[in-house]
Amino acid sequence: MKHFTQFENISLAEQLIEQALQYKIDSRKHISKGLGKRVGCIFLNPSLRTRASTQIAALNLGMEPIIINMDKEGWALEMQEGAVMNKTTVEHIKDAAAVLGTYFDVLAIRAFPTLTNKDEDIEDFVLNQFKKYANVPIISLESAIRHPLQSLADMITIQENSKAIKKPKVVLTWAPHIKAIPHAVANSFAEWAVGCGHDLTITHPEGYDLDPQFTQGAVIELDQKKALKNADFVYVKNWSAFNDYGKIHSTDSSWMLTESHFENAPEAKVMHCLPVRRNVELSDEILDGPRSLVQKQAENRIFAAQAVLSKIII
Ligand SMILES: NCCC[C@H](NC(=O)CCC(=O)O)C(=O)O
Numbered sequence: 610m611k612h613f614t615q616f617e618n619i620s621l622a623e624q625l626i627e628q629a630l631q632y633k634i635d636s637r638k639h640i641s642k643g644l645g646k647r648v649g650c651i652f653l654n655p656s657l658r659t660r661a662s663t664q665i666a667a668l669n670l671g672m673e674p675i676i677i678n679m680d681k682e683g684w685a686l687e688m689q690e691g692a693v694m695n696k697t698t699v700e701h702i703k704d705a706a707a708v709l710g711t712y713f714d715v716l717a718i719r720a721f722p723t724l725t726n727k728d729e730d731i732e733d734f735v736l737n738q739f740k741k742y743a744n745v746p747i748i749s750l751e752s753a754i755r756h757p758l759q760s761l762a763d764m765i766t767i768q769e770n771s772k773a774i775k776k777p778k779v780v781l782t783w784a785p786h787i788k789a790i791p792h793a794v795a796n797s798f799a800e801w802a803v804g805c806g807h808d809l810t811i812t813h814p815e816g817y818d819l820d821p822q823f824t825q826g827a828v829i830e831l832d833q834k835k836a837l838k839n840a841d842f843v844y845v846k847n848w849s850a851f852n853d854y855g856k857i858h859s860t861d862s863s864w865m866l867t868e869s870h871f872e873n874a875p876e877a878k879v880m881h882c883l884p885v886r887r888n889v890e891l892s893d894e895i896l897d898g899p900r901s902l903v904q905k906q907a908e909n910r911i912f913a914a915q916a917v918l919s920k921i922i923i
């Protein structure tokens with residue numbers, strides 16, 4: 610594995626899950642593995658979990674993490690090839706990426722979508738510019754279209770909480786939000802859940818179809834009540850429209866899960882990547898109740914990142 614930017618195959622996913630679970634038992638077992646290696650964590654957008662968990666993961670392997678909050682501390686980046694840079698942008702991404710590639714053994718990048726330029730977002734333009742010009746392994750810390758470290762942590766959390774269930778029914782449900790939100794978490798979750806062999810149903814209001822490249826192998830059921838029936842895990846996420854790109858078509862609060870939504874799924878556990886808008890996306894009742902796995906998912910972000918870094922620096 611050179612880069613970690615998406616789901617590759619089930620055998621690699623299983624290896625990473627297994628390694629992460631071993632690190633969860635003994636996080637320092639490979640404390641010397643990364644000695645002398647540096648990972649640069651480049652944030653073009655805000656973060657709490659990804660920033661802290663990636664640093665901790667690197668330190669657990671003896672690596673040195675360096676955080677650069679490019680959006681606040683770096684020069685304004687120009688993304689367009691051939692641009693005449695006589696306005697606000699100061700440094701071209703290809704120069705910045707090449708420089709960072711000489712400073713670090715691994716580069717980890719967070720680059721959200723524009724939600725206005727669909728073509729650029731779909732081709733994961735910013736992440737791929739780093740891949741093209743940095744010439745070192747690249748880890749996605751959430752790109753325009755995927756959030757694979759989150760999904761790996763989610764798969765670990767599902768495995769840990771599946772007990773005797775062989776093929777859990779997993780439901781990805783759209784939830785309301787006040788803002789236009791990226792598709793990355795939902796796309797990646799679908800890609801990994803199907804890739805790992807789970808029985809995935811996706812439910813959302815009309816007009817919220819995700820990019821079909823990520824939903825192959827999933828059942829789409831627009832009736833949330835039907836979708837939730839017999840669910841073992843319910844993953845809650847808002848996303849903006851994909852076809853009518855970046856637009857908000859619904860804020861229907863009946864899509865926000867409360868205890869009454871679980872009439873036909875009494876054992877279901879509820880997941881969310883966080884940060885969550887309480888009582889907009891998900892009720893206090895669920896988040897603070899026994900169904901919630903959100904803190905476990907966040908904790909598993911450390912071991913997911915550690916397994917990935919470990920595999921990349923071998
Ligand atoms: N990294 C985890 C999620 C990041 C992003 N959330 C947000 O932008 C929340 C913004 C807000 O609630 O104002 C998303 O859902 O894709």
Ligand SMILES: NC(=O)OP(=O)(O)O
Pocket residue numbers: 655656657658659660751759882883884
């Ligand atoms: N879930 C997640 O990626 O959280 P942050 O955006 O805080 O890193």
